[in-house]
Amino acid sequence: MTDAAELRDRTRALLRAHPPATTxxxxxxxxxxxxxxxxxxxxxxxxxxxxxxxxxxxxxGELAAAAAPDNDPRRIGIGLGMAAPTLLAHGxxxxxxxxxxxxxxxxxxxxxLFSEPGAGSDLAALSTRAVRDGADWVVNGQKVWTSSxxxxxxxxxxxxxxxxxxxxxxxxxxxxxMSHPGVEVRPLRQITGEAEFNEVFLxxxxxxxxxxxxxxxxxxxxxxxxxxNERVSIGxxxxxxxxxxxxxxxxxxxxxxxxxxxxxxQRLLALWxxxxxxxxxxxxxRQQLVAGEPGPEGSGMKLQFARLNQEISGLEVELLGEEGxxxxxxxxxRPELVDFTGREAGYRYLRSKGNSIEGGTSExxxxxxxxxxxxxxxxxxxxxxxAWKDLTR
Numbered sequence: 001m002t003d004a005a006e007l008r009d010r011t012r013a014l015l016r017a018h019p020p021a022t023t024x025x026x027x028x029x030x031x032x033x034x035x036x037x038x039x040x041x042x043x044x045x046x047x048x049x050x051x052x053x054x055x056x057x058x059x060x061g062e063l064a065a066a067a068a069p070d071n072d073p074r075r076i077g078i079g080l081g082m083a084a085p086t087l088l089a090h091g092x093x094x095x096x097x098x099x100x101x102x103x104x105x106x107x108x109x110x111x112x113l114f115s116e117p118g119a120g121s122d123l124a125a126l127s128t129r130a131v132r133d134g135a136d137w138v139v140n141g142q143k144v145w146t147s148s149x150x151x152x153x154x155x156x157x158x159x160x161x162x163x164x165x166x167x168x169x170x171x172x173x174x175x176x177x178m179s180h181p182g183v184e185v186r187p188l189r190q191i192t193g194e195a196e197f198n199e200v201f202l203x204x205x206x207x208x209x210x211x212x213x214x215x216x217x218x219x220x221x222x223x224x225x226x227x228x229n230e231r232v233s234i235g236x237x238x239x240x241x242x243x244x245x246x247x248x249x250x251x252x253x254x255x256x257x258x259x260x261x262x263x264x265x266q267r268l269l270a271l272w273x274x275x276x277x278x279x280x281x282x283x284x285x286r287q288q289l290v291a292g293e294p295g296p297e298g299s300g301m302k303l304q305f306a307r308l309n310q311e312i313s314g315l316e317v318e319l320l321g322e323e324g325x326x327x328x329x330x331x332x333x334r335p336e337l338v339d340f341t342g343r344e345a346g347y348r349y350l351r352s353k354g355n356s357i358e359g360g361t362s363e364x365x366x367x368x369x370x371x372x373x374x375x376x377x378x379x380x381x382x383x384x385x386x387a388w389k390d391l392t393r
Contacts, residue, residue, distance in 0.1 A: 002040070002049045002050070002051035002052075002055070003055075004055055004058045007037075007040065007049075007051065007055055007058045007059055008058060008062060010035060010036070010037060010049075010059075011037055011058075011059050011062040011063060012062065013035075014031060014032060014035050014037060015062070015063075015066050015068065017031070018031045018032075020066055020067055020068040020069060021067075025069045026105060026107070028068065028069055029069065029071055029104075029105045029106070030101070030105055032063075032068075033047045033101050033104055033105060034101075036048050036049040037049075037059045037063075038071075038104045039056065039084075039104070040052075040053070040055055040056050040059060041053040041055075041056070042088065042100075045097075046088070046096055046097075046100050047100060047101065047104055071104060071105060071106045072106055074337045074338075075106065075109070075336050075337050076103070076104075076106045076109055076110070077337075078109075078110050078111055078112055078147065078148060078152075079103040079104075079108070079109065079110035080103070080104070081229055081230060082110075082112060082156065082226045082229055082230045083099075083103060083110040083112075083154075083156050083226075084100060084103055084104070085225060085226070085229040086156060086173075086213060086222060086225045086226045086229070087099055087100060087103075087175075087213070088100070089222075089225050090173070090213040090214045090222050090225065091213055092210070094210065095175070095210070095211070095213070099154070099175070103154075108153040108154055109148055109151050109152045109153055109154075109336075110148075110152055110153070110154050110155065110156065111146050111147060111148045111149045111152035111154075111155045111156075111178070112146065112147070112155065112156050112226070112230075113128075113143040113146060113149075113155045113156065113157040113158070113176060113200060113202075114126075114143070114156075114157075114158055114223070114226075115143060115144050115145045115146070116128060116141070116142060116143055116144060117142060117144045117199075118393065121360075121361045121363065121364045123158070123223070124167040124168045124171065124220060125167055125388075125391070125393075126141075126158060126159070126160060126171070127141060127160060127393075128140070128141025128142065128143065128157075128158075128159045128160060128202065129141060129159060129160050129161075129163075130159035130160065130161050130172060130174065130207070131161075132161075132209075133206075135208060135209055136206045136207060136208055136209065137159075137161075137172075137174065137206070137207045137208075137209065137212070138204055138205070138206055138207075139157070139159050139174070139176070139182075139202050139204075139205040139206075139207060140202055140203060140204060140205070141159065141202050142199065142200070142201050142202070143157075143199065143200040143202070144188070144197075144199045144200075145188070145197050145199075145357070145358065146185075146197065146198045146199065146200050147196055147197055147198075147358070148196070148336065148337075149178065149185045149198040149200050150185050150187065150195075150198055150334050151336050152178045153177075153178055153179065154175060154176065154177065154178060155175070155176040155178050155200075156173070156174075156175065156176075156213075156226060157173070157174045157175070157176040157207075158171050158172070158173055158174075158219050158223055159171070159172060159174060159219075160172075160388065161216055161217060161219075162216075162217055163387065163388045163389040164387050164388075164389060165217070165387055165388065166383070166384060166385055166386060166387060166388065167383065167388040167391065168220045169217055169220070170217060170388055171217070171218075171219030171220050171223070172212060172214070172215075172216050172217060172218065172219040173212065173213045173214050173218070173219040173222040173223060174207045174211055174212055174213065175207070175211040175212075175213065176202075176205065176207055176211075177205075177207070177211075180205050180206065182202060182203040182204045182205040182206075183200065183201075183202060183205055184200070184201040184203070185198050185199075185200050186198060186199050186200075186201070187332070187334055189332055190350075190351075190354070191350045191351075191353065192347055192350045192351050193327075193329065193330040193331065193332060193333070194332070194333055194334070194335055195332060195333070195334045196334065196335050196337075196338060227360065228296070228298055229298075230359050230360075238282070238283070238286065239279050239282070241276065241279070242272075242275075243279070244275065244279075244309075244340070244341070245275075245308065245309050245312040245313060245316075245340060245341070245348060245352070246271065246272055246275040246308075246312055247341060248316060248341060248345070248348070249268060249271075249312055249315060249316045249319065250268070250272065252316065252319060252320065253265075253268055253319065256319075259319050259320065259321070264315065264318065264319055267315055268315060268319075271308065271311060271312050271315060274304075274308055275308055275312070278301070278304045278305070278308060281301065281304075282301055285297060285298065285301060296368050296369065296372035296373050297373060299360065299365040299368040299369050299372075299373070300365075300369050300373065302359055302360060302365055303362055303365045303366065303369065305355065306352075306355035306356040306362055307356070307362075309340075309348075309352040309355045310352045310353065310355065310356065312352075313345070313348040313349040313352045314349060316345045316348065316349070317345055317346070317349045320345050323345070324345045324346060324349070325346060326344060326345075326346055327344065327346040327347065328343070328344060328347075338351065340352075367379065
């Protein structure tokens, strides 16, 4: 069993062999992956050592003290938080060996081709079709709200392979090559002026069967691995005290006493406490992950994340008054990542409106928490045993 002392020794050996000050960043990250120090709980040969997940902090602490480069996790968050756990759980040995290293190093960015304009919040109602053609699948359809599609090399994709069975049973999960000539990415301009989201059109896109994750028709089960990890990665990110959206508001309150009122003070106190409770709850959730895969509890964290971000950013705009309405630039741009804390209050206020949609709408997550966490009766469903092709659309 790998322990903390062994991990410290391994990390220090990595630093001696590849000094961060004189080693190319990508070369250092590759060496870290090969040493099993990327995600220590992954298997040997796949960036890990089969060690307890809780020991990752030992490695991270040693590397941070040595000013070693990280893999820019915000830029490759979809790959790290959603694609990698799915590849590990459902991919073949060849798939894991091919994709996990460049994913973690950041050489290949990933996106998520799930949502569709005709399916709304009901992911299982998607209509993108994949038809088997020899050793390949041919995919046609449209996806929407795809973060980072404009910079992604690969995508995780769900498509319908059997329209003659109920909607949850006819789905299959694939790895899609975003450089295929049949993939067209169009920007979706948001209320912030940016276009980090995209719509993606798939026209006769060929995907080798070797890039199928899970069995044919098993896509819904595979997708649950992605979705549960997605909600934890969005709602349960590790933060220091006053990290995230509450930080800029607390800083403005301390530095700008002329803006203070009794009412704003009471609201800030309440939101500060809620943010701290959410942070500690996220820490507990991550500790629970040591014992297994994420479950539906992550949906509760993501719900809280969306609500708090919207309420905190609204309070910040009120606190700053006219200054809170200022906005630096409405020029259309296509960023590689979302920067909540590096921009002004107006950006945070506008961008947080999307938090209750992305990563699962709040309405859907409320149902998940009610049914799968609280074990309340499920909502009546009339489409459970109806073939997808016979559903009203």
